[in-house]
Amino acid sequence: MRIKLVLVAVLSLSISCFAESGEDQSKPLPAADQVGNISTGNEQPVQIKVEKKKSKSQPSQEEINVDKQSLMIDYCRKHTC
Amino acid sequence: MKTNILVSLASIIFTGYVTMAVSAPPHWSYEEEPHWGALEDASQVVPLRYPYAECGIGTHQSPVDLANARIVKSGPLNKLMARYGIDTPSFINTGHAIQVNTSPDFTGGLKVGKELLPLIQLHFHEPSEHVFGDKKFPAELHFVHVSQDGKIAVLAVTINIGEENAVFQTILDNMPYGSGEENSTSGVRFKLSNLLPSGINTANLEYLTLAGSLTTPPCSEGVQWYVLTKSIAISSAQLEQMKTFYSNNARSVQSLNERSVLSNR
Ligand SMILES: [Zn+2]
Numbered sequence: 001m002r003i004k005l006v007l008v009a010v011l012s013l014s015i016s017c018f019a020e021s022g023e024d025q026s027k028p029l030p031a032a033d034q035v036g037n038i039s040t041g042n043e044q045p046v047q048i049k050v051e052k053k054k055s056k057s058q059p060s061q062e063e064i065n066v067d068k069q070s071l072m073i074d075y076c077r078k079h080t081c
Numbered sequence: 082m083k084t085n086i087l088v089s090l091a092s093i094i095f096t097g098y099v100t101m102a103v104s105a106p107p108h109w110s111y112e113e114e115p116h117w118g119a120l121e122d123a124s125q126v127v128p129l130r131y132p133y134a135e136c137g138i139g140t141h142q143s144p145v146d147l148a149n150a151r152i153v154k155s156g157p158l159n160k161l162m163a164r165y166g167i168d169t170p171s172f173i174n175t176g177h178a179i180q181v182n183t184s185p186d187f188t189g190g191l192k193v194g195k196e197l198l199p200l201i202q203l204h205f206h207e208p209s210e211h212v213f214g215d216k217k218f219p220a221e222l223h224f225v226h227v228s229q230d231g232k233i234a235v236l237a238v239t240i241n242i243g244e245e246n247a248v249f250q251t252i253l254d255n256m257p258y259g260s261g262e263e264n265s266t267s268g269v270r271f272k273l274s275n276l277l278p279s280g281i282n283t284a285n286l287e288y289l290t291l292a293g294s295l296t297t298p299p300c301s302e303g304v305q306w307y308v309l310t311k312s313i314a315i316s317s318a319q320l321e322q323m324k325t326f327y328s329n330n331a332r333s334v335q336s337l338n339e340r341s342v343l344s345n346r
């Protein structure tokens with residue numbers, strides 16, 4: 001459980017940074033299943049942490065998806081993904 | 082539980098990479114395939130130090146042996162429609178494969194049920210990555226699509242030796258030889274659906290499908306694979322020409338780990 005909480009904290013930080021930077025997409029790697037995979041299983045802590053961070057920069061799920069899609073497209077155009 | 086933690090950890094590594102984008106991912110080669118998961122980015126600390134960890138610890142990796150799979154002729158699956166119209170693509174030598182990128186205004190893609198997944202690129206492997214028992218095809222074509230939520234779906238088409246393939250020749254003729262080079266000024270236009278098997282119903286493709294991963298590092302999972310049941314053909318001379326770019330750029334077969342393969346046939 002403690003490990004999960006650590007993972008959740010790292011994820012929250014990542015999502016927060018991702019939402020706030022949104023500019024340096026020069027060297028992305030695929031993030032196809034990050035949020036999906038991590039939010040499965042014991043979901044509550046993830047949701048709570050993500051909501052807390054979201055209130056800072058307020059990206060909607062739609063905005064996050066658009067960013068994820070453009071990151072993946074950018075990555076797959078440059079690499080054999 | 083342990084597996085879940087490992088997979089979560091791997092996901093976080095990639096999230097971190099996307100988020101920070103502070104260093105180039107480590108170089109990899111097919112010769113290093115058994116060790117992809119252990120390749121290090123020395124500029125990072127654990128867990129970001131092992132950006133390709135999922136190649137080693139993932140449980141839903143691709144490619145697989147489809148003859149070895151439990152193929153479930155399930156109830157109604159999503160109808161699969163290939164809408165690969167005319168485009169003026171660019172030709173890119175990625176350093177690991179020859180690849181064709183669709184133009185930014187290309188509107189075609191793969192319709193899975195009601196959702197249209199834009200076609201981003203297609204590329205080739207030699208020999209095939211997916212195998213059917215002892216049968217390995219001379220090559221394999223991957224059409225790569227990215228959904229609105231950033232997930233990847235790949236339509237795989239196995240390639241046999243036969244008649245010369247005109248569209249494939251166009252691709253070979255416009256492909257730059259230098260690793261990392263891109264030819265975006267060819268002006269060549271062609272119908273991408275001409276790379277699909279002839280005589281099939283592109284509005285209702287016959288396929289096998291399973292959950293898998295990228296077959297190249299970072300081997301990210303969450304990729305949905307659709308493998309067509311019919312092959313396309315290229316000539317033996319074309320295969321040889323393709324091998325002058327890349328040869329043996331195919332990942333070895335990965336364990337199915339209880340995954341089922343669904344068929345709509
Ligand atoms: Zn591929």
